[in-house]
Amino acid sequence: MCRIGSIKSKVAFSPSKALYLMLPQQEGHDNSGFAMVMQDLYGIFTPYKDKPLLSLACTQRGAQMVEDFMDSHNFEQVSEWIPVPNDQPGLDIKAMPYYIFRNYDYPEYYRDKPMSEKEELLLDIRLKLRQILENADEGYVYSFWPDVLTLKEIGDPRDIATYFRLWDDNGCLMAKSIVVQCRQNTNYDIVRYAAHPFFLQGYTLCANGENTFYTKNKEFQKSLHRGYVGFESDSQNFLYTLHYVLHELKWPIKYYKDVITPLPFAEIEQREDKDVLKAIRQSLAHLEINGPNTIIANLPDGRMLTCCDSKKLRPVVVGRTDTTVAISSEVCGLNEIMPDRDMTKDIYPNEREVVVIDNDLEVQRWKQ
Amino acid sequence: MEAIKIQDIGKADLKWNIEYIAERCTMCGSCISTCTIGAIQAGVMRVDKIYSEDIKPNPLHSHKTIPVIKQVKNIANACIGCGMCEKVCPNNAIKPVRNYDNRQTLLSRDDGPIKRGGRTNLNAQRTLDHIIVGRISQMTDPALDSQRHTFDIRAPFGRVLPAKSLPFTLKDGKLTMAHKAPPVRWIYPLIFSDMSIGALSTRAWEAVAMATAYLNEKCGLPVRMSSGEGGMPSKLLESEQLKYMILQIASGHFGWNRIIKALPKMKVDPAGVLIKIGQGAKPGDGGLLQAAKVAEHVQAIRGVPKATLSSPPNHQGLYSIEESVQKMHLSLNAAFGFRVPVAIKCAASATSVSVYNNLLRDPYQICGGFFIDGIQGGTGAANEISLDHTGHPIVSKIRDCYLAAVRQGLQGQIPLYGGGGIGMTGNAAADAFKMICLGANGVFIGRLLTQLLGCVGNEHGRCNACNTGKCPTGICTQDPRLVKRLDVDRGAQKIVDYVLTFDKELRKLMAPIGNSSLPVGRSDALVSTDKAIAEQLGIQYVC
Numbered sequence: 001m002c003r004i005g006s007i008k009s010k011v012a013f014s015p016s017k018a019l020y021l022m023l024p025q026q027e028g029h030d031n032s033g034f035a036m037v038m039q040d041l042y043g044i045f046t047p048y049k050d051k052p053l054l055s056l057a058c059t060q061r062g063a064q065m066v067e068d069f070m071d072s073h074n075f076e077q078v079s080e081w082i083p084v085p086n087d088q089p090g091l092d093i094k095a096m097p098y099y100i101f102r103n104y105d106y107p108e109y110y111r112d113k114p115m116s117e118k119e120e121l122l123l124d125i126r127l128k129l130r131q132i133l134e135n136a137d138e139g140y141v142y143s144f145w146p147d148v149l150t151l152k153e154i155g156d157p158r159d160i161a162t163y164f165r166l167w168d169d170n171g172c173l174m175a176k177s178i179v180v181q182c183r184q185n186t187n188y189d190i191v192r193y194a195a196h197p198f199f200l201q202g203y204t205l206c207a208n209g210e211n212t213f214y215t216k217n218k219e220f221q222k223s224l225h226r227g228y229v230g231f232e233s234d235s236q237n238f239l240y241t242l243h244y245v246l247h248e249l250k251w252p253i254k255y256y257k258d259v260i261t262p263l264p265f266a267e268i269e270q271r272e273d274k275d276v277l278k279a280i281r282q283s284l285a286h287l288e289i290n291g292p293n294t295i296i297a298n299l300p301d302g303r304m305l306t307c308c309d310s311k312k313l314r315p316v317v318v319g320r321t322d323t324t325v326a327i328s329s330e331v332c333g334l335n336e337i338m339p340d341r342d343m344t345k346d347i348y349p350n351e352r353e354v355v356v357i358d359n360d361l362e363v364q365r366w367k368q
Numbered sequence: 369m370e371a372i373k374i375q376d377i378g379k380a381d382l383k384w385n386i387e388y389i390a391e392r393c394t395m396c397g398s399c400i401s402t403c404t405i406g407a408i409q410a411g412v413m414r415v416d417k418i419y420s421e422d423i424k425p426n427p428l429h430s431h432k433t434i435p436v437i438k439q440v441k442n443i444a445n446a447c448i449g450c451g452m453c454e455k456v457c458p459n460n461a462i463k464p465v466r467n468y469d470n471r472q473t474l475l476s477r478d479d480g481p482i483k484r485g486g487r488t489n490l491n492a493q494r495t496l497d498h499i500i501v502g503r504i505s506q507m508t509d510p511a512l513d514s515q516r517h518t519f520d521i522r523a524p525f526g527r528v529l530p531a532k533s534l535p536f537t538l539k540d541g542k543l544t545m546a547h548k549a550p551p552v553r554w555i556y557p558l559i560f561s562d563m564s565i566g567a568l569s570t571r572a573w574e575a576v577a578m579a580t581a582y583l584n585e586k587c588g589l590p591v592r593m594s595s596g597e598g599g600m601p602s603k604l605l606e607s608e609q610l611k612y613m614i615l616q617i618a619s620g621h622f623g624w625n626r627i628i629k630a631l632p633k634m635k636v637d638p639a640g641v642l643i644k645i646g647q648g649a650k651p652g653d654g655g656l657l658q659a660a661k662v663a664e665h666v667q668a669i670r671g672v673p674k675a676t677l678s679s680p681p682n683h684q685g686l687y688s689i690e691e692s693v694q695k696m697h698l699s700l701n702a703a704f705g706f707r708v709p710v711a712i713k714c715a716a717s718a719t720s721v722s723v724y725n726n727l728l729r730d731p732y733q734i735c736g737g738f739f740i741d742g743i744q745g746g747t748g749a750a751n752e753i754s755l756d757h758t759g760h761p762i763v764s765k766i767r768d769c770y771l772a773a774v775r776q777g778l779q780g781q782i783p784l785y786g787g788g789g790i791g792m793t794g795n796a797a798a799d800a801f802k803m804i805c806l807g808a809n810g811v812f813i814g815r816l817l818t819q820l821l822g823c824v825g826n827e828h829g830r831c832n833a834c835n836t837g838k839c840p841t842g843i844c845t846q847d848p849r850l851v852k853r854l855d856v857d858r859g860a861q862k863i864v865d866y867v868l869t870f871d872k873e874l875r876k877l878m879a880p881i882g883n884s885s886l887p888v889g890r891s892d893a894l895v896s897t898d899k900a901i902a903e904q905l906g907i908q909y910v911c
Binding site: 220 | 517518522528532545887889
């Protein structure tokens with residue numbers, strides 16, 4: 001069983017905080033990897049919040065291929081952070097030669113276009129880069145989006161943090177929102193792309209659990225959107241459905257739960273909005289997720305959410321202070337990073353419940 | 369010696385021989401009166417004996433003539449192996465025995481093609497038996513408890529719109545329906561297949577209808593029953609129970625007039641309309657109700673004289689799928705005010721995918737389901753040559769259609785139902801589960817129902833006299849004397865009990881793979897021990 005976590009705060013914090021959230025839950029993860037998506041960045045990225053940030057891990061040749069591609073597509077580099085690794089002996093990490101976090105400016109003819117068009121461009125560029133790197137087996141590109149940084153690595157999370165100097169808290173890497181998992185995927189071979197959290201056009205998602213409808217989800221999602229690629233993990237399905245419901249269908253967030261864990265027909269019949277719920281269930285039957293799971297997601301507008309499978313077979317808890325909200329698989333993680341919080345206010349979401357944290361850290365809960 | 373010709377039919381020519389032990393027979397006559405085929409008759413046997421009553425040989429002659437039961441030696445009355453004689457005999461004096469060395473297939477075409485009801489005698493090998501539910505939830509995704517957890521076993525029947533076409537409007541953060549969408553009914557994924565009043569006896573049809581109503585009203589299982597071709601009693605058309613019935617219109621259009629006339633009097637809408645293009649037992653050969661079974665009430669319902677009723681192999685005037693969509697789907701949808709799903713049923717064939725593709729691309733988005741019927745199904749009458757030698761097994765056709773939809777991203781939009789041999793080994797739940805994993809939304813069963821009622825026919829050539837009007841169990845006959853043999857209540861109860869067990873067994877298969885709703889298209893749950901099957905169906909090969 002995976003452990004997942006996320007922190008959303010009014011003040012920017014370092015990734016070490018996310019590690020402190022996760023490490024007490026070590027029994028639940030196998031130290032096979034570490035991955036995080038940071039959103040609402042500060043530190044060295046503060047001046048470039050509106051410039052798309054490319055996150056990738058690659059070889060030297062891969063780096064050159066990316067550079068050539070970006071140049072040929074008129075993306076202008078405005079900033080770059082290449083971590084200087086602390087490559088001390090004995091670290092459990094299978095590092096890539098290069099980690100590149102680079103801000104670009106849009107091609108000139110794109111700068112005045114609406115954000116919706118820029119979003120499509122950014123996705124296309126990332127997909128193309130992924131294809132180029134994948135074909136040559138020279139690297140991995142995780143995200144290309146303004147104000148979003150993705151880091152994924154194989155090995156022991158502690159050692160990975162040492163390697164990237166994440167324990168230093170030197171103010172270089174800061175964010176107000178981080179979604180994190182300390183584990184590679186276990187269902188399949190270790191593939192960097194398969195590590196949670198997954199990211200697509202501003203949507204970040206981490207899942208703890210198993211999606212037994214993976215095959216039917218995948219077969220359906222493949223034809224829904226060009227961005228639904230990879231499928232290295234059954235948890236990617238959660239992200240793609242979230243993106244589909246919110247970004248493509250433009251339905252309110254509450255309907256996400258009605259898609260992935262629809263109410264039983266007998267219960268739908270009791271509802272006033274049964275026509276809508278039934279129509280959703282039948283049209284998107286292939287997006288239903290069966291199996292035990294909990295998800296944590298971050299939305300493009302900064303909201304964070306968590307919800308569980310319909311039988312509540314996976315745990316999750318939400319803890320709060322005045323400045324921070326954290327979501328975690330286990331309460332021990334919360335105790336580590338916010339020991340002084342009022343534990344009586346911890347939220348343990350139920351099987352039909354969705355919990356959303358908005359940008360003022362107000363928590364909304366609703367039953368499906 | 370009796371004078372015979374070499375071409376005369378002998379006992380050794382027949383498929384079934386009557387084994388008779390005269391010493392045990394009490395001449396009660398039960399076997400003769402129960403044999404509907406006239407395969408046995410009372411006769412006499414001359415018994416001559418030479419014996420001696422002394423210690424020394426002192427030969428005496430006795431000449432006796434004793435009454436016996438004799439097998440009739442002609443093709444028309446050839447024993448069908450139904451075993452009714454054995455069932456009624458109080459002394460185990462008589463039974464049919466299969467004769468493997470018979471010449472019946474050679475000798476029985478004097479009157480043209482052999483007409484026979486029942487399942488194919490050939491093609492009995494089943495793909496489903498080479499498939500195992502192999503993906504069992506263990507630790508990270510715990511298997512469910514089939515008795516404790518709740519399961520949502522329902523299948524759509526009706527045209528499902530893609531999400532982007534749903535008539536939603538957003539108001540105050542809530543979605544509402546701006547206008548109606550095509551009707552979709554969520555039903556139990558086991559449909560009682562179309563067997564007409566005519567093919568079945570009134571009692572048998574009534575038993576199936578009773579079981580359907582009972583399952584709906586007392587057991588909470590929304591099982592639907594197809595009327596079969598030829599309509600149904602007016603009283604049922606005008607009753608509340610019509611909501612459990614799928615009305616069928618087949619190529620003969622028999623009984624449809626009566627249904628249309630009953631429309632104004634209908635209290636409720638039917639569950640659906642099924643346009644039958646073809647049936648798996650006799651694909652491309654239409655339907656055939658022999659004159660022997662066209663009883664008065666059948667004539668009344670269908671509005672026909674007593675004659676062999678042949679449904680043509682195709683709907684007249686139907687020139688293409690597009691035309692069928694326009695003419696039939698639209699007109700039948702319109703007839704019921706676009707409130708009732710209209711589906712289509714075809715025989716499985718090499719062209720099944722083409723038909724399904726056409727339906728999927730139909731711009732009217734009006735077809736409410738695609739029923740594919742495989743070669744291993746079928747009751748009623750058919751030419752034996754069609755039954756045995758034409759058609760297509762169902763499994764790969766369902767899979768091909770599903771995958772064709774997957775390639776276009778249209779899966780689930782026209783629900784797929786598969787039938788033809790489902791439950792052939794007696795285990796319909798396992799078959800249904802595998803079919804669903806391969807892409808079917810549900811299955812339909814016909815022959816299994818008659819077998820539950822007491823039919824003894826099987827694919828090894830036993831009985832299968834559905835066409836003759838002489839069904840020994842009273843299920844497939846219109847002879848009032850024979851129909852009385854069937855106990856309607858007990859028959860209905862057998863069906864209900866079976867479906868309740870089916871439901872439990874389905875849960876027993878859904879629970880291990882960790883699914884509480886139907887695993888439509890979850891092909892990863894299946895494995896095959898046959899490499900060719902695994903490859904064709906796109907499932908894992910295990911050995």
